[in-house]
Amino acid sequence: MAEILVNKLTPKDFKSDQEIRWCPGCGDHAVLNAVQRAVAELGIPKEKFAFISGIGCSSRFPYYMDTYGFHSIHGRASAIATGVKTANPDLSVWQITGDGDALAIGGNHFIHAVRRNIDINILLFNNEIYGLTKGQYSPTSSKGLVTKTSPFGTVEEPFSVGDLVIGARGKFFARTVDANLALSTQVYIEAAKHKGTSVVEVLQNCVIFNDAIHDVVVGKEVRDDRTIILKHGQPMIFGKNNDKGLVLDGLKLKVIKIGENGVTEKDLLVHDAVEANPGIHYMLANMDYPEYPVALGVIRSVPGITYDAAVHEQIESVKSQSKIKCMDDLLMSGSTWVVE
Amino acid sequence: MIKRSQVIEKEEVVIRFSGDSGDGMQLTGTLFSDTAALFGNDLSTFPDYPAEIRAPQGTVGGVSGFQVHLGHSEINTPGDFSDVLVAMNPAAIKANIKWVKDGGTIIFDKDNFTEKNIEKAGYEKDPIAEEKLDGYNIIDAPISSMVKEALKDFGLDPKSALRTKNMFALGMVYWLFDRKLDYTEKYFEKKFHNKPGIAEANKVALRAGYYYGETIEALRPVYKILPAPIAKGTYRNIAGNSAAAWGFMAAAEKANLQIFIGSYPITPATGILEELAAHKDLGVISVQAEDEIAGICTALGASFAGKLAITTTSGPGLALKSEAIGLAVMTELPIVIVDVQRGGPSTGLPTKTEQADLFQALFGRNGECPVVVIAASTPSDCFKFAYEAAKIAVEHMTPVILLSDSYLANGTEPWRIPEMKDLPAINPPIAESGSVPFHPYKRDCEKLSRYWAIPGTKGLEHRIGGLEKTTKGTVSYVPENHEHMVNIRDEKVKRVANFIPDIDVYGKQEGDLLVVGWGGSYGYLITAVRELQAEGRSVSLVNFNYINPLPRNVKDVFSRFKNILVCELNLGQFAGYLRMEHQEFAYEQLNKVQGLPFTIRDIKEKCIKILEDK
Numbered sequence: 001m002a003e004i005l006v007n008k009l010t011p012k013d014f015k016s017d018q019e020i021r022w023c024p025g026c027g028d029h030a031v032l033n034a035v036q037r038a039v040a041e042l043g044i045p046k047e048k049f050a051f052i053s054g055i056g057c058s059s060r061f062p063y064y065m066d067t068y069g070f071h072s073i074h075g076r077a078s079a080i081a082t083g084v085k086t087a088n089p090d091l092s093v094w095q096i097t098g099d100g101d102a103l104a105i106g107g108n109h110f111i112h113a114v115r116r117n118i119d120i121n122i123l124l125f126n127n128e129i130y131g132l133t134k135g136q137y138s139p140t141s142s143k144g145l146v147t148k149t150s151p152f153g154t155v156e157e158p159f160s161v162g163d164l165v166i167g168a169r170g171k172f173f174a175r176t177v178d179a180n181l182a183l184s185t186q187v188y189i190e191a192a193k194h195k196g197t198s199v200v201e202v203l204q205n206c207v208i209f210n211d212a213i214h215d216v217v218v219g220k221e222v223r224d225d226r227t228i229i230l231k232h233g234q235p236m237i238f239g240k241n242n243d244k245g246l247v248l249d250g251l252k253l254k255v256i257k258i259g260e261n262g263v264t265e266k267d268l269l270v271h272d273a274v275e276a277n278p279g280i281h282y283m284l285a286n287m288d289y290p291e292y293p294v295a296l297g298v299i300r301s302v303p304g305i306t307y308d309a310a311v312h313e314q315i316e317s318v319k320s321q322s323k324i325k326c327m328d329d330l331l332m333s334g335s336t337w338v339v340e
Numbered sequence: 341m342i343k344r345s346q347v348i349e350k351e352e353v354v355i356r357f358s359g360d361s362g363d364g365m366q367l368t369g370t371l372f373s374d375t376a377a378l379f380g381n382d383l384s385t386f387p388d389y390p391a392e393i394r395a396p397q398g399t400v401g402g403v404s405g406f407q408v409h410l411g412h413s414e415i416n417t418p419g420d421f422s423d424v425l426v427a428m429n430p431a432a433i434k435a436n437i438k439w440v441k442d443g444g445t446i447i448f449d450k451d452n453f454t455e456k457n458i459e460k461a462g463y464e465k466d467p468i469a470e471e472k473l474d475g476y477n478i479i480d481a482p483i484s485s486m487v488k489e490a491l492k493d494f495g496l497d498p499k500s501a502l503r504t505k506n507m508f509a510l511g512m513v514y515w516l517f518d519r520k521l522d523y524t525e526k527y528f529e530k531k532f533h534n535k536p537g538i539a540e541a542n543k544v545a546l547r548a549g550y551y552y553g554e555t556i557e558a559l560r561p562v563y564k565i566l567p568a569p570i571a572k573g574t575y576r577n578i579a580g581n582s583a584a585a586w587g588f589m590a591a592a593e594k595a596n597l598q599i600f601i602g603s604y605p606i607t608p609a610t611g612i613l614e615e616l617a618a619h620k621d622l623g624v625i626s627v628q629a630e631d632e633i634a635g636i637c638t639a640l641g642a643s644f645a646g647k648l649a650i651t652t653t654s655g656p657g658l659a660l661k662s663e664a665i666g667l668a669v670m671t672e673l674p675i676v677i678v679d680v681q682r683g684g685p686s687t688g689l690p691t692k693t694e695q696a697d698l699f700q701a702l703f704g705r706n707g708e709c710p711v712v713v714i715a716a717s718t719p720s721d722c723f724k725f726a727y728e729a730a731k732i733a734v735e736h737m738t739p740v741i742l743l744s745d746s747y748l749a750n751g752t753e754p755w756r757i758p759e760m761k762d763l764p765a766i767n768p769p770i771a772e773s774g775s776v777p778f779h780p781y782k783r784d785c786e787k788l789s790r791y792w793a794i795p796g797t798k799g800l801e802h803r804i805g806g807l808e809k810t811t812k813g814t815v816s817y818v819p820e821n822h823e824h825m826v827n828i829r830d831e832k833v834k835r836v837a838n839f840i841p842d843i844d845v846y847g848k849q850e851g852d853l854l855v856v857g858w859g860g861s862y863g864y865l866i867t868a869v870r871e872l873q874a875e876g877r878s879v880s881l882v883n884f885n886y887i888n889p890l891p892r893n894v895k896d897v898f899s900r901f902k903n904i905l906v907c908e909l910n911l912g913q914f915a916g917y918l919r920m921e922h923q924e925f926a927y928e929q930l931n932k933v934q935g936l937p938f939t940i941r942d943i944k945e946k947c948i949k950i951l952e953d954k
Contacts, residue, residue, distance in 0.1 A: 016803070018814065047798045052641070055806075063803050063815065068795035070644050071805025072637070073667050079602075079634035083641020083649075084795070086627060087600055091645070091795055109637070112630040311627075315620045322621030327593045330586065330622065331757045336576045337378050 011036035013046060016066040027178030027204035028057060031125065032064055034181050035094075038188035039067075044092050051094045052081040054101040057132050058125040058204070061096040075106030078113040081120045082307075089308040092192065093120040099140040100130050103159050107139075114168040116307040117196040123188070124161055125178075125202050129210035147209075161201040162285025162299065166278045171302040172198040173285055175295060177218045178205060183229065183296060190298050196306050203294075217294045226289050230297040235268040238293050245269075246292075253283050255292060273301040352411030353565055354419030355513065357506075358436050359428025360397050361390055361404040364506040368426075369406025370752075372510060375523045376410045377577050377754050380567030383410040384719075384863065385752045386418035386937075389691055398460040403435040412566040416718070416863035418751060420939035424516065426509050428452060428483075430461035437471050445477040447512055449505065451484035481552065483508050490548040494541050504545035511549025517565065521546055573756040580719040580748035581611030583755065584652075584678060587726025589622050592648045594727075595734055595766035600625045600647035602638030604657065607690045608746040609680035612652040632660035636677065640664060643673040644804075646770075646794035648730055652678040655697045656687065658741075659704065665739055666705045669829060671804045672781070672790050674733035674740075674768070676726070677711075681745040683935040692935025693747035695859060696910035701741045702888055702917065708826045710833040712736070713888040715743040715859030720755035722748060725885060727763065734768040736836055737789040743887070745860040745909075747937050768792055773799045780804050780813040781825075787839075788832035837889040845897055847873055847880030852951055854901035856927075858884040858914050861938055865907055868943035879947055884914070890921060898925050903950050905930060907943060 014036040022028045039049060049067035053059035055074035062069030068091075072080050077095045085093040095113075102110045102124050113120065129147065130136040136149040140161070144153040165173045172194045176184045184202070191198035203214045212219075217226045228238035228246070236246040243258050245268035256263050275281070281300040288294060324330050355372070357365045366387050373385045388405040396402055409419035421441045427433045427448040440446065453467070463470050468478060483505050490508075491501040507524075514521060525543050532539035578586075592599035601624065603613040617626040625647065629635040636651040643649035653661060658679045668675050681697045683689025701713045712732055716725040722744055729742040769784060771791035778800040781790050793800035802813050808825060810816045845854075846866060857865040862883040869881040882897060884890070898904055906915040907930040915927045930946045932938055 018803075045798070047796055047801055050645070050795045053805075062805070065803075067801050068644075069801075069803035069805075070641070070671070071803065071807065072640075073663055073806050076633060076637045076664065079629065079637030080641035080644070082627070082629075082634070083600070083602060083638035083643075084645045085641075086625060086638065087598075087642035087645035087647045088796060108630055109634050112634070311625060315623060315625065318620035319623065324619075324621045326760070327586075327590050327622065328760050330589070330619070331760075332574065334576065335374060335378075336574050336757065337380075338574050339380065339570045339572055 009040045011040045018063045025207040030178045034184035037185045049092050052077050053096040056098040056101045058098040078109035085120050086308050095122045099126045099138045103139040111168040114170040114197045118307040121191045121198045123200050125204040127204045127206040131206045135209035165199045166282050171196045171304050173300045174298040175201045177203045217289045228293040230271045232273040273298050276302050354409045354422040355424040356407045356422040357426045358405040358432035361402050363428045365404045365406050368506045368510050371524045373408045381410040382415040382568035384415045384418045387750045398457045400431045400435045403432050412568045416867050430458045430467045433467050434461045443475050447479045449483035450480040451482050507542050507545040508549035511546040512553045515550045515553025575754045577752045578755045579752045580722040582615050583722035584726040585612045585615035587723040591727045591730035597648040600642035601650040602627045602629050602635045603652045604632045604635040606654045606657045608749045609652045609654045632657040636661040636664040643675050649675040654680050654682050655684045662705050666709050667806050668739040669709045672737045676729045676733050676740050678742045680749045689935040693745045695908050698913040712740040717862035719751045719753050731766045748860045778802050781811045840886045842893040843882050843891040845880050850900035851878035853879045853903045855881045856906045864938040868940045
């Protein structure tokens with residue numbers, strides 16, 4: 001793994017000389033900010049970072065990081081990141097993607113990266129719209145959304161990012177909000193530290209084509225009551241007055257008010273992010289307003305063997321057992337004959 | 341019907357083993373060719389099998405064949421027509437009879453010529469009569485019943501006993517060609533070392549076939565093919581797909597790079613992925629990706645990370661990889677894309693051969709998107725051109741498409757094993773840490789290649805991508821910059837011509853007719869041209885391996901011939917490309933798109949017609 005730096009880096013060290021071209025007010029600015037804070041905390045030298053992206057507004061991200069970066073083609077960032085990390089597991093590999101890039105054109109690569117559990121960090125900026133092509137609906141747009149390509153409202157069911165990650169047997173899923181720098185920085189650090197595919201869904205605001213789409217949940221006035229920040233080992237408690245919580249009611253989660261009907265804090269579910277069974281994580285990831293608060297923070301973080309490590313362990317193991325040590329050995333192996 | 345004659349010494353002979361796809365004909369043919377190679381014959385083989393793993397038993401569609409051409413002079417093709425056909429059922433006769441020489445030998449399993457099988461093959465009653473095979477040397481052996489009899493003491497169930505009937509047939513062929521059984525027997529011992537009973541049963545069946553040939557004595561003519569005069573050295577038999585995989589591994593070792601293959605299985609290219617995946621002992625990183633696109637994208641990611649990147653595919657997969665090839669052109673990352681061509685378009689003829697992806701390789705991308713295109717011409721030179729493709733890719737920082745085809749991929753021939761020290765050096769332009777900021781598109785002034793700054797190297801942090809950039813790596817929409825970069829990328833590929841050999845003429849350097857080919861049809865062209873030259877005709881051959889860029893002496897060579905005939909297994913793509921690149925010449929064409937290689941006869945007839953018409 002990457003060596004530990006003696007001289008600590010600062011977020012500024014990760015700013016590239018490129019002019020940032022996102023729209024003023026775009027949520028991406030905040031994400032960039034939080035990522036630069038997070039990577040500076042990791043103690044990994046700059047040259048060991050590779051930021052990989054596909055196509056879309058968020059995919060411009062690598063240009064603004066003073067690290068190695070690869071801005072690729074639409075949908076393929078998961079595959080390219082898989083190649084980079086498998087080629088060199090010593091790198092800290094980050095994939096920056098959006099809801100269209102990762103879940104529409106790149107859906108196949110996305111689920112297979114998650115299935116393989118390759119040790120990359122995927123930050124999925126979910127603004128529920130296509131921004132770079134100027135306002136068409138995406139696979140996460142809620143049903144009925146009116147956009148340029150759905151002038152009468154979409155008739156499609158949206159994807160839920162958490163559903164896909166857990167469905168693909170994913171081991172790490174977290175959710176954060178673009179503008180919440182403190183939470184985001186913490187979540188990105190945890191994603192980086194987790195060995196395996198870490199998927200972070202960032203509820204990100206497109207100020208031009210889908211402005212305030214998440215405000216019903218994350219708006220300043222309402223967020224305390226409509227979101228819950230999960231912490232491993234802590235009771236699932238939320239609300240402006242810290243007076244609401246989650247319990248298991250039969251096979252479902254249920255929101256209760258502490259103090260009502262004799263419910264105390266002790267009755268609440270305690271978050272266990274490392275539990276391998278995805279049942280509760282699945283329910284938490286899919287909680288939606290108004291029935292439930294939307295879950296933020298690290299929802300699932302289960303240790304497991306990573307693809308890149310397994311590939312290299314296998315190579316080393318075969319190498320140590322094989323008689324063939326170089327190409328000349330191979331060339332002369334098996335059935336050969338000599339012509340005098 | 342059996343003809344009597346004495347031992348015949350022949351220059352060359354073609355044998356075709358054929359039967360149901362479950363009859364083990366590929367193994368039978370392989371064992372026979374390995375034995376012939378050890379004896380010292382030159383040879384060339386070609387498996388011909390249906391796309392279905394197990395097509396309906398007994399039908400013509402389910403016939404699997406394996407052709408071996410061996411000789412005591414140089415052999416360049418698996419042969420047009422066979423001297424000996426082994427037919428395990430009536431369908432095998434139906435499928436192959438037009439490829440048997442007039443008066444050739446046909447060995448068949450009489451027991452399998454049941455009413456039902458005869459009908460399934462599309463005959464009425466008697467295939468021999470209906471095909472009018474009176475003039476042929478027919479050997480109707482009761483193979484199935486003799487195998488059952490020979491193995492009756494082994495306690496095998498009838499099905500397992502019958503599974504050895506291919507070995508009985510092989511034994512007969514060994515008798516016919518006076519070959520030793522020891523190589524094949526050793527193979528059984530090794531293959532079935534945990535099942536000595538099965539090894540012994542196969543040996544007994546093989547010997548029974550051999551002795552049957554001897555006993556009925558009538559089984560003649562007996563062909564004797566003397567060893568070929570071959571250059572000194574150590575040899576092995578190799579198929580095109582394995583040779584390509586080995587060429588890449590050799591290049592990786594020489595360049596001191598680890599090899600990374602990202603691929604998706606597709607016929608007939610899968611063998612390269614399989615061979616590379618089997619060589620983790622040489623440090624091969626192999627990723628079987630979720631699709632063709634991920635195949636190239638994982639490889640391109642690995643190239644960015646400093647590995648020798650390979651992806652392998654066939655025509656439909658090359659189509660899917662197009663956008664990523666464009667990204668490799670734009671980011672100027674080295675990668676080799678192997679296209680083992682098959683019959684197209686679309687799914688086409690997955691197990692048959694064709695050379696119809698040339699235009700796709702040259703032009704199948706958006707924008708001005710030049711790549712180096714190279715084609716291998718024999719099964720064993722897939723090694724050389726895989727090595728060369730890797731060398732060009734890393735030294736010139738460009739994607740290279742290596743064209744092979746189904747015929748090369750599965751065909752085998754003896755190959756003189758090279759030593760690593762004799763292969764040319766490979767020097768990738770890897771950037772080193774320095775005090776000046778790294779500019780990703782700063783170039784080597786001779787090759788115009790950029791430098792390869794590998795993630796993990798301190799101080800070389802940079803960003804590349806599909807958007808047009810300036811030399812410094814800044815995204816740029818400036819019109820003049822775009823035009824400048826388009827020209828540079830084009831010129832970079834053109835300059836590869838300064839680093840490849842001139843094209844060689846086989847035969848006289850001037851004359852009436854120059855036969856022009858490219859890639860895998862070489863064996864047929866050289867054989868036809870050699871025969872025409874022996875007949876005193878003024879015919880020479882050039883066969884292209886370097887397609888883009890073309891060698892520098894093409895104009896000079898072409899101008900010394902009165903006629904130019906371009907032969908290829910498509911509707912004229914290389915001819916069209918030559919008309920574009922060298923429009924000063926007139927090109928005649930010989931084309932074939934049947935999923936099959938040329939025949940020597942096709943080529944000779946066309947050449948003679950041109951020579952006699954002019």
